[in-house]
Amino acid sequence: MSTPGLTFVISRPKDPQKTSDDLYNRFYNEEHLPDIVALMKRLDFPALALRYQNADPASTRIPYLALYPYPDTAWQKTPERTKFIESTRHSRVLGGDIYEAVDFGFRLYEKIQTFEGYGHAEKSGRERGQTIVCVAMEPGASEEQQADFEDWYRKQHLDMLSMCKGYRRTTRYRRTDGVKPRFLALHEYACEPDELPSEQIAQVSATEWTKKILAEAEVFERDVLRLVHVEGDEGVKL
Template identity: 40%
Template sequence: MGPPGLFYVLSKPTHPSLSEQTWNTWYTSEHMRDMVSIGLADLAIRYRNTNPSASWPYLAVYRLPDAAKLQDPAVMGAMAETSDLLPAPWKEVMAMELRAYALVQRFEGQVERPGRARELITVAMEPAEGEDAERDFDEWYRKQHLDMLSMCDGYCRTTRYKKLDDSTPRYIALHEYESTAYPPKEQLKLVTGTEWSKKVIGTAKVFDRDVWEYVSEYSKEGVDQKL
């Protein structure tokens, strides 16, 4: 059995005869449910990029109880390839970027907040080179950054992951907030303005940040709803 993880899928429709509305209907009503029903994921959530000019307008995240199932032909081969809603097999009607991660850390903050957060901020980072820099990167998250973020208005929780392969950026943090009105800019400026924050972020090889709004979700019955 492999580690718990995350399947992270950036996507957009590309087929000329497929409307975005129909593609979204298929993704939400069929594909997400399929990913859960075949036993790959126990929770699937879709988001829309708040930046209308973003290269990837949509994100789907699938929580994996066992990340090794991504390499299991029996599991992956059980996925439906066609739909009455689509003009061709789904892999031919959309562009995708696929990333697979293992769980690093879950952080709930000072006050546990039930329910689904409406905003997701993803921060993909590649720390400066060297074991010392990587250790400092991890300690920054655990000893300062997440504690400070948790004091921002609207903060719900953070989940951190590391890629299963060595492609960069290897690390990603998923920060959940109550709505796209949060966090206030003045509070975020204080969080990222510490000397430790400026050191880690300033020396990072890659720092990619996106803001997403919640679209829909589907989960296996009875499972924890938190990423």
């Protein structure tokens, strides 16, 4: 049985003086994502590419993010993936090798859970949230702490988040290379970043179980990102 995967790509221009934000975004939205989606279609993958920008313009951790879901993590270790990457190296917009103009950070994940908000299970990806809260975590090191971390998500945290205004769904992943933080949660909300139900989210985070999980966590990273471009089959979910 195949396990769905996700390629998570952080990017930014290497030299903003040479590659303006406008040029960089034109390359990504008008050339790079369409090229990748076209290649995905040839592989008979659900062809979807999502691109986000951090709501905090000063963020250095994830200034821009691209997400590419696919049906089987086995593809991550195939020669075809290497060929796939090489085939998109040259840019007509940037006029050369994209790796000379843009910094990329790649992370590969396997899906471990999809949690749909009430009333959204039958909807397609067209109803995806315009904002994602991206949370990367590494739980406490013991087996007991890691089991508790998983129980917290499945038995309390997501149920409570789903009651927040605008909540759509959460998709959870684990890094396939074992690098920490290994666990990723993408929480989708149908609103702009400045319209997030911050007070409700704060109440969800105030439970004793949540405080325990966060206190034990080796790593906790949270970023709020705005959806800026969708390429390919908009009906596909993460």
